[in-house]
Amino acid sequence: MGEEEEAVAAFVEEAGLFYERLGLSRTEGRVMGRLLSAPEDDADAPALCEALGVAKSSMSVSLRRLEQAGLVERFRRPGGRRDRYRLADDVFQRAFRAKMAEFDRFRALAERGLAAVGDDPRRRERLELMRDMYGFMADRFPDLLDEWDRVKQERGR
Amino acid sequence: MGEEEEAVAAFVEEAGLFYERLGLSRTEGRVMGRLLSAPEDDADAPALCEALGVAKSSMSVSLRRLEQAGLVERFRRPGGRRDRYRLADDVFQRAFRAKMAEFDRFRALAERGLAAVGDDPRRRERLELMRDMYGFMADRFPDLLDEWDRVKQERGR
DNA sequence: CGTTTTGTTCGGATCATTCCGAACAAAAGG
DNA sequence: CCTTTTGTTCGGAATGATCCGAACAAAACG
Structure with missing residues (x-):
């Protein structure tokens, strides 16, 4: 070889x-x-x-x-x-979108946790933080992909 | 129960x-x-x-x-x-940073591939795209975490 | 010191996954 | 039709990870 x-x-x-x-x-x-x-x-x-x-x-x-x-x-x-x-020609975009979907599943898991723990504010705090942070990431991630598309265009392909 | x-x-x-x-x-x-x-x-x-x-x-x-x-x-x-x-109080940030590190490892993997395939432009194209996209994501991700920190502050915790 | 409490390490059992070769199904060609 | 080619499915072997109980080490107390 x-x-x-x-x-x-x-x-x-x-x-x-x-x-x-x-x-x-x-x-x-x-x-x-x-x-x-x-x-x-x-x-x-x-x-x-x-x-x-x-x-x-x-x-x-x-x-x-x-x-x-x-x-x-x-x-x-x-x-x-x-x-x-x-x-697939968008193979990497797909990989990133899969990550994004994962973020959203975590957000959903936090929601389930919140539904389970009831009203105790101390127990809710952590799960709310989890929900909001993963929600934030799931929100912003598509913008990042769009930005990459623009950068890729400018770079010329 | x-x-x-x-x-x-x-x-x-x-x-x-x-x-x-x-x-x-x-x-x-x-x-x-x-x-x-x-x-x-x-x-x-x-x-x-x-x-x-x-x-x-x-x-x-x-x-x-x-x-x-x-x-x-x-x-x-x-x-x-x-x-x-x-x-850990920054448990979710840590999880995200781990993701980021993963992006960077993928970028490094693409570099290794480029070193391996030599000069053929057709073979280089895919790996260069991989390298650049994961590099882009690794670059931008810290900004996203910073932005989240600001949002969290404003939200008041 | 000796004893008790606490945490780690070890060997083996169990479980899930992955992979192979063989049997099978399905489609194309003649 | 019958044969050949192509792709899938099946049963079982092998591999690796996880987990348990028991033995072990280390530290805190009296």
Whole structure:
């Protein structure tokens, strides 16, 4: 294996670890790493199995889960016979929006807590802080994404 | 069990699931839920074991990990004989800062990828986008936290 | 000192997840 | 139709994390 391929393989493994921390499986994370660093913009399942040393059954479920998460798109070339896979063009925006949704779930959890604890002001204080802070973040986060879109435009893509 | 206690217990379990999704263990998450919703501002280990039905050995490691994560503070009352535990007063800020650190690790991962793929512009494009977007978010996030601090001040606590 | 209280560490049991290979289903081509 | 190709589902093995009870260490008291 050439030096560069080895470095790319290392990157793929590291991406696997990173995405695993985010709740994907190791294999799903490695697929992300591969699609991020491969020379081609897309790949089919057998190629990914070969590149990553994964059984096609595992690849099948990994790709479906990535597809359902909106991180990977499945498509077929006109006249083609097998599915191909590529990163969604808004893959990072999606990741951030997922974070945002997480904020909102936390806000909702705080609401449930407030409903549970009743009137004691001391018990409510912490949960109100939690609710308001996560609510604030969920409010502001979309602006941040918009701002990024503008910056990206100006940068020219 | 009273209606309210039951609702609080349900909240604790739900908090356990939420925090588990963030990378804590179930028990650690339940401790967070308990400290968020308990009538008292702090608790000792036996009380938490009793409330959550957890062995003291498990509680010991959970509390230490929460302490190391900066989510929970360990302290001892003057003249007291056992440690007590309370939520860090900046517990939510800390959670957000952890998210921010995650953004920066992703940026660093993209840098590693760029170092690995070499000069091919097509391969660099995706990774540069990843690097720049996560870098942008890591840049702007502290401002968001500052803004929240101001809002919280104005709100009056 | 010896005793009691408090907190940590250890080994093993349990549980959930992930992954593989094989069987299966579905679709396309000839 | 029948065959080939493609993708999914199933059962089980392996892995890793979590948790428990018991043994252990350390500190506070008398």
